[in-house]
Amino acid sequence: MAGVSRVVIGISHPLQHLHGKAISALRQGGVHVEVGGQNLLECGSSTQEALKACQLVNAPFLFRAANSMPYSILKYAITVDGKIATSTGHSYWVSSTQSRKRVFETRARSDAVIVGGNTVRRDNPRLTTRQEGGNLPVRIVMSRCLNLPKDANLWDVSTTQTIVMTQKGANPGFQKILASKGVEVVEFDVLTPRAVMEHCYDRGFLSVLWECGGTLAAPAIASGAIQKVMAFISPKIIGGITAPTPVGELGMAEMTQALQLSDVAFEQIGPDMLMTGFLQAIPSCLPEVTAVGEAGAAFDASIASSPQRPKVIHFYKPWDPYGALSNFSPHPISLPNENETIVSWKSVEHYYQAQKFAGVRDSLAEDFIHKIRRAKCPEEATRMGRTLARQRPDLVRKDWAVARLVVMETALRAKFLTYSVLRDLLLSTGDAVLVGGSHDMFWGAGRNGKGENKLGLLLMHLRSHALRWSALNEVVDRKCESIAWWQG
Secondary structure (H helix, E strand, O other): OOOOOEEEEOOOOOOOOOOOHHHHHHHHOOOEEEEOOOOHHHOOHHHHHHHHHHHHHOHHHHHHHHHOOOEEEEEEEEEOOOOOOOOOOOOOOOOOHHHHHHHHHHHHOOOEEEEEHHHHHHHOOOOOOOOOOOOOOEEEEEOOOOOOOOOOHHHOOOOOOEEEEEEOOOOHHHHHHHHHOOOEEEEEOOOOHHHHHHHHHHOOOOEEEEOOOHHHHHHHHHOOOOOEEEEEEEOOOOOOOOOOOOOOOOOOOOHHHOOOOEEEEEEEEOOEEEEEEEOOOOOOOOOOOOOOOOOOOOOOHHHHHOOOOOOEEEEOOOOOOOHHHOOOOOOOEEEEOOOOOEEEEOOHHHHHHHHOOOOOOOHHHHHHHHHHHHOOOHHHHHHHHHHHHHHOHHHOOOOHHHHHHHHHHHHHHHHHHHOHHHHHHHHOOOOOEEEEOOOOOOOOOOHHHOOOOHHHHHHHHHHHHHHHHHHHHHHOOOOOOHHHHHHO
């Protein structure tokens, strides 16, 4: 264990298929492991504070694991008399520059930002992060009737994706306009905040930021879709009987019905006061760690061995039981470049996005390959690769339509050859059909399961050959003969 003799862990992993596995592996290796909060009654105040801090920082993960819904924050800025805009609807700017910078940082930590149709009509927002190279969340607009402007900043999808969520059959003509602009439209039988959150969960979203007005905020709170409130209070007074407030009608007649925030915190940001608090308690994650010598396989063997194992297995994000099969899993790989030099990549997706521009003799293409390689996460690599491909299609290699399948298979082979635990996970799926949960129509199942599922098909092809990989890998010299192997 590289000389490590003692490890202190704040909380155990909240997902059942990963819960306690790292702890058990460390203990089997002779490392003394202490897990915070195992005996809460015996913990001192400092330990309980540390445990609380762990829960706060991991709140999105804990909420998603416990509730099968993304962790949602309702953010708004108000004056000291409780208004988010004047009686005419003017809201630029309620909060200070410092507060807006904090909002951009919060967006950058979110998978999606949600607004309603009123916000699009009134403010025409961009919902970007103002951070070059940072994460850009998906922008979601909720609108039942699609009475939206034909020209809006959110319809520009050159840098990040926009999804409009509406009810079935709403304004089909406008839906065609949105589709022509590259905006995705998702229809619901009944559009509700809860239904949208369930859809976001299915898409693998972990954290969602609501930046809507009071009309949408009220049903979102009432349905239990909001877990945390983030309120910026500006030292301004604008008055106005009809001036809008951050939360609409909740049907409460008495103060005793008021919703009480917990774990409330205050922070001064410039001239403003930021108040945060939780509408729902953070789920506890008291660990039940497997004793030394009782650890199971590196994957959840019960999933593979159960007679009720589903014939169809969906995979997408790392927190799914089979999420490590995805091209987005954080498993570095090494592959030769066109000069036969071995290059390391942070994930399969990093390699895949960079190969769109491989061999193109252009300084911008070459620069982007290096930027993609250095991207902090697979999602950022995806954004960079897709953005350049949209803005400069002339820089995408001419054979990409055919080569992308070969590139993805090459990277997947590298991953499963490098990590025996992932090879075991792949083999544990038996003869089940593997389906990528991505809404990408080429690589995943797409919307309503109508996608081509090329990633799932590749994985099933690799699974059929996986049993002979170990023998082949002993013969092949990874550095000297790697090119012949990857092309084979």
